[in-house]
Amino acid sequence: MRKPIRKAVFPVAGLGTRFLPATKAIPKEMLPVIDRPLIQYAVDEAREAGIEQMIFVTGRGKTALIDHFDMAFELETTMRDRAKDMEALEPTRLRPGNLATVRQQVPLGLGHAIWCARGIVGEEPFAILLPDELMIGSPGCMKQMVAAYEEVGGNLISVLEVPREEVSSYGVITPGARDGALTEVKGLVEKPKAEDAPSNLIVSGRYILQPEVMRTLEGQEKGAGGEIQLTDAMARMIGSQPFHAVTFAGKRYDCGSKAGFVEATLAIALERDDLRDEVRKIARRLLGD
Ligand code: UTP
Numbered sequence: 698m699r700k701p702i703r704k705a706v707f708p709v710a711g712l713g714t715r716f717l718p719a720t721k722a723i724p725k726e727m728l729p730v731i732d733r734p735l736i737q738y739a740v741d742e743a744r745e746a747g748i749e750q751m752i753f754v755t756g757r758g759k760t761a762l763i764d765h766f767d768m769a770f771e772l773e774t775t776m777r778d779r780a781k782d783m784e785a786l787e788p789t790r791l792r793p794g795n796l797a798t799v800r801q802q803v804p805l806g807l808g809h810a811i812w813c814a815r816g817i818v819g820e821e822p823f824a825i826l827l828p829d830e831l832m833i834g835s836p837g838c839m840k841q842m843v844a845a846y847e848e849v850g851g852n853l854i855s856v857l858e859v860p861r862e863e864v865s866s867y868g869v870i871t872p873g874a875r876d877g878a879l880t881e882v883k884g885l886v887e888k889p890k891a892e893d894a895p896s897n898l899i900v901s902g903r904y905i906l907q908p909e910v911m912r913t914l915e916g917q918e919k920g921a922g923g924e925i926q927l928t929d930a931m932a933r934m935i936g937s938q939p940f941h942a943v944t945f946a947g948k949r950y951d952c953g954s955k956a957g958f959v960e961a962t963l964a965i966a967l968e969r970d971d972l973r974d975e976v977r978k979i980a981r982r983l984l985g986d
Contacts, residue, residue, distance in 0.1 A: 699822075699846070699847060699850050700821050700822055701747070702746070702747070702748060702822055702823065702824050702843055702846060702905055703748060703749055703750055703821065703823075704748065704749075704750040704751075704752060704817070704818055704821065704823040704824070705743040705748045705750070705751055705752065705823065705824040705825070705826055705839075706752045706754060706811060706814045706818065706823060706824070706825045706826075707726075707736065707739060707740070707751065707752065707753050707754065707825075707826055707827075707828055708754045708801075708807055708810035708811060708825070708827060709724060709725075709726045709736065709753050709754060709755055709756075709759060709762055709828060710754050710755055710756035710759065710800070710801035710804050710810050710813075711725065711756075711804055711810075711829075712804055713725030715953060715954060715955065716728065716955070716958075722758065723758075723761055724736075724758065724759045724761060724762050725829060725953070726739075726762055726828040726829065727761050727762060727765065728952070728958070730831065730952065730958070730961050730962050730965055731962060731965055731966060731969070731972070732785075733788070734765060735828045735829055735831065735952055736762055736765065736828045737765070737788055737789070738828070738831055739826045739827075739828040740766070740788075740791075741788055741837075742826060742832060742837040742838060742839050742840075743824060743826055743839055745836065745837045745839070745840050746824070746837065746839035746840040746842070746843045747840075747843065748824055748839070748843075749792070749795055750795055750797065751766075751791065751795060751796045751797070752796075752797050752798070752799065752814050752817050752818065753796065753797075753798045753799075754798075754799055754800075754801050754810045754811070754813050754814050755798050755799070755800055755801070756800060756801050756802070756804060757800075763796070763798055765789055766789055766790075766791050766796050769786075773786070797817050799813050799814055799816070799817060800813070801813045805919075805924060805925050806919070806920075806922075806924025806925035806926055806927075807827075807924070807925075807926065807927045808914050808917060808920075808924070808925040808926050808927040808928075808929065808930050809914070809924070809925040811825060811910070811911075811914065811927055812911060812914040812915065812925075815911040815914075818908060818911065819908065820908050821908060822846070822905060822906065822907050822908065823905070823906060823908070824839060824842070824843075824903070824904065824905050825902075825903070825904040825905075825906065825927075826839065826902065826903055827902030827903075829902070829951070829952045829953040830901055830902035830903075830949060830950070830951060830952065830953070831949070831950040831952050831961050832855075832901070832902075832903065832945060832947060832948070832949050832950075833947055833948045833949075833950070833964075833965065833968075834945060834946060834947020834948065835947070837947070838855055838901075838903050838945045838947060838949075839903055841855075841878070841943060841945060841946065841947075842855060842903055842905055842943050843905070845878070845879055845941065845943045846905050848879075849879065849939060849941055850939060851907065851938050851939025851940060851941065852904075852905065852906050852907055852910075852931065852934060852938055852939065852940045852941070853904065853905040853940075853941050853942070853943055854870070854882065854900050854903070854904050854905075854931070854940075854941075854942050854943070855900070855901045855902075855903035855904070855942070855943050855944075855945045856870060856880070856898045856899060856900055856901060856942040856943070856944055856945070857898070857899060857901050857944065857945055857949055858897055858898055858899075858944075859897055859899050860897065861891055861894065861897045862891050863899075864889065864891055864894040864897055864899060865888055865889060865890055865891055865894070866888060867887075867888065867899035867900060868885055868886070868887045868888070868899065868900035868926075868927075868928040869885070869886055869887075869889055869894045869895060869896060869897075869898065869899055869900070870882050870883075870884065870885055870895065870896060870898050870899075870900065870942055871883040871884030871885070871886075871895035871896060872895075872896050872898055872942070878943055878944045878946065879941050879942070879943060880898070880941065880942040880944065881940070881941060881942075882935060882940040882941060882942050883935065884932060884935060885900070885928050885931055885932040885935065886928070886932070887920055887921040887926045887928040887929065888921045888922070898942065898944075900928065900942075901945065901949050903945075904927075904931075906931070907934075907938055909934065909938065910927075910930055910931065910934060913930040913933050913934055914927075914930045917929060917930055948964065950964065963976070963980065967980075
């Protein structure tokens with residue numbers, strides 16, 4: 698029997714400099730795609746995968762993320778008094794005790810953010826979801842990964858194919874044997890030059906890792922961009938534990954970049970029954986068709 702995946706870590710301590718000044722006083726992960734902040738999409742995806750315990754790695758100025766999943770007493774009382782529909786608030790309700798937070802203090806990199814959650818993660822496999830990568834699929838990305846984990850165990854990362862000239866912004870895998878959506882991971886490198894990249898399969902922001910990664914991260918040196926990289930720690934675990942990539946059947950939007958954010962907003966609006974027709978008309982008009 699494999700240990701079930703019960704906990705998910707959401708690193709949300711980054712500075713979000715690409716979205717300044719919008720992210721000066723509000724966290725990047727609170728930026729909404731239509732009517733839900735990015736963090737809500739990620740938490741919903743984790744819940745759909747059967748994960749109960751959410752762990753936010755936060756920093757200063759990130760309180761709105763925690764308030765979002767708390768009770769809003771005045772709002773709720775006023776809405777109730779005015780007999781307003783409260784359904785929109787439903788996804789923001791977590792079971793009491795199911796949100797834990799830890800502070801990263803200084804944003805030293807994704808690897809360091811994950812390591813900050815070691816005490817709450819403990820000795821069990823856990824998921825990681827980067828909220829600025831919006832994954833839309835049915836079933837969701839994490840649910841697909843949990844299904845793969847139940848099959849092969851060990852460590853899993855979600856990957857997708859991109860044009861080779863784009864790989865240098867991402868973690869890239871050296872692929873081994875492939876079996877359907879599962880690919881063996883033989884190596885990992887963070888932000889390689891396009892000509893040195895071992896493949897065009899990039900790591901997208903979903904992971905299932907064994908707790909040993911915390912010890913691998915302990916005392917790890919800075920890597921690409923002067924940050925403590927999760928990719929470097931995972932690379933060191935290859936060989937000692939099973940490591941697979943799951944090719945996500947669905948869409949991924951890079952909401953850490955402005956164009957990706959606009960793409961996500963448009964794509965999701967065009968998928969939604971309440972917005973599709975109106976947004977299609979607007980898009981046509983703007984494009985002059
Ligand atoms: P990014 O690389 O997108 O960095 O982090 P960022 O700081 O959020 O944004 P920019 O580049 O300045 O615009 C990917 C994810 O990892 C988290 C971020 O919050 C984001 O969800 N992160 C990154 C941390 O929690 N701590 C870090 O030290 C770095």
